[in-house]
Amino acid sequence: MSGNIWVVAALCRGRLLDATYEAVALGRELAENLGTKLEVLLLGHELKDVLGTLGIADAVLCVEHAALADPVPEVHAHVVARLAGTRHPQAILVPQTNVTWELGSLVAGELGVPYVNSCTELRMVEQTLEAHTVLYGGKVEAIVRTKHAPSIFGLVSGVRAVEKGYADHAPATERITEVDVQPTSVQLRRYLEPEAGDIDISKEEVLVGVGRGIETRDNLEVSKELADVLGGAICGSRPVIDQGWLPLSRQVGKSGATVKPKLYIAAGISGAPEHVEGMKGSGLIIAINSDPQAPIFQVAHYGIVAKLLDVLPALTEAIRSRSRRGMKQYA
Ligand SMILES: Cc1cc2nc3c(=O)[nH]c(=O)nc-3n(C[C@H](O)[C@H](O)[C@H](O)COP(=O)(O)OP(=O)(O)OC[C@H]3O[C@@H](n4cnc5c(N)ncnc54)[C@H](O)[C@@H]3O)c2cc1C
Known part of the structure; x- marks a missing residue:
């Protein structure tokens, strides 16, 4: 297997969600085991403020476009699929958050590649990526192996230490402009705020x-x-x-x-x-x-x-x- 490891950043209203750092920490381990690079895919609009904490990655691939400002899954998935089609990553890790929940399956559908969701663990075993996943609301735990590159993995959040994926500096940044961003008729109407003043x-x-x-x-x-x-x-x-x-x-x-x-x-x-x-x-x-x-x-x-x-x-x-x-x- 060859190709880099990708993490698709989960971003909401200009802020990286903690699940992104968890995915970056796992991606770093994988990239080191495989002797390859870890790249974070950052899709959005006006992104310069969020680059400064992603230094655990080797590089950030940054796509900025007004149509990517809101987390509309179809628009983001199309961009990820297009980039994957030309750059050939080995694995694409997608944190499962409210804003990225549908992304992994849409990218997999567009590329016609395997999608393994609800992963709690991911590692290389005998040249094969092995994922531990939780099925049927936690009643069944399955081990899934795939040699297909790329395969896409949806990661359960809250499993790993956020700090391990967090750095106080920015990695090398590549701004990608050649990718085709296609707005859809789907529009985000509003964000529902959590109850004010409560703790996390x-x-x-x-x-x-x-x-x-x-x-x-x-x-x-x-x-x-x-x-x-x-x-x-x-x-x-x-x-x-x-x-x-x-x-x-x-x-x-x-x-x-x-x-x-x-x-x-x-x-x-x-x-x-x-x-x-x-x-x-x-x-x-x-x-x-x-x-x-x-x-x-x-x-x-x-x-x-x-x-x-x-x-x-x-x-x-x-x-x-x-x-x-x-x-x-x-x-
Ligand atoms: C799609 C779906 C999503 C769900 N999501 C969630 C979720 O996010 N979180 C969640 O929690 N559940 C969720 N549920 C519900 C879940 O299936 C259970 O019904 C729920 O967790 C049960 O809650 P409970 O343990 O408080 O109640 P019960 O199952 O009724 O258990 C109460 C317990 O209290 C004990 N008990 C009673 N009196 C006392 C006493 N005086 N002292 C000590 N012990 C006592 C009993 O022995 C019993 O074990 C979901 C269900 C579905 C179908």
Whole structure:
């Protein structure tokens, strides 16, 4: 196999999304294993401000055009496919974000090449690219190998350390003007803003996740107290968000955020695949559930079989008293 590794940058309103840096970190590892170059494909309008953090790559291929200002998938996909058709990369990595979700499949369709989506891992094994992917909402994990060049890989975000793909300098930049940008009749009408003022749970180091086992909105207070003494935040499973007890920005899982805090306490959460998909990358998982058969115990490092209202206040008090005695809270 030959050809460079490409990462298609995920850009929203002039800002690179963290998933881009995750993809760049993975692309760097791959390029080094293959003895080839890593190039980031940056499509947009007025891009000079975002180049300064992509120095982990060997080069940025930059296409600027007014029709690329908004993330309309058809327009971007056509440009990526055209460039791939003339420059022959070995693999194209596309972070799966709201703005790039459809891109990989559209490029693959236009080029007639394989597309492997929901990849959590990608490496070279015996001259073949091997991807680990998550299927059926996390119920099945598959290993897919492809020798086709290029193959396109959609990467699950929130799996890798963003810092590994981030640099405070710009790489060599090639501005490409010869590519044909074709506007379509599809227009982006507006961006829906997340609820104002809330935190970004994907950046928290400690999360207390609450599920239907919390029973009432008022009981959220005990989980919030625990999160507070640990310096973290609360989040929830989908039923808690559907009830309106926490905002959508706090939902963990398939249709919410992917989180990987150092500590995730799952309280009254059964461990459905759609929830686990969003938190299984956490450093330390502690589950509290009254049902010893709850699936959450299969992913937890430590489990407590008990009613959460018996455990959460006791934990909070124990941590408070340790801090009063000047002891370290958790390592
Ligand atoms: C397409 C799709 C997308 C989805 N996306 C998401 C998603 O992003 N995030 C998500 O979370 N879900 C998602 N779901 C829903 C998911 O399938 C589950 O229904 C949901 O995660 C269950 O939430 P839960 O664990 O809080 O509730 P339940 O499954 O009802 O579990 C409650 C748990 O609490 C325990 N419990 C009860 N009382 C107590 C007590 N007093 N003390 C301790 N434990 C107690 C019970 O034993 C049980 O295990 C999605 C589903 C679909 C179909």
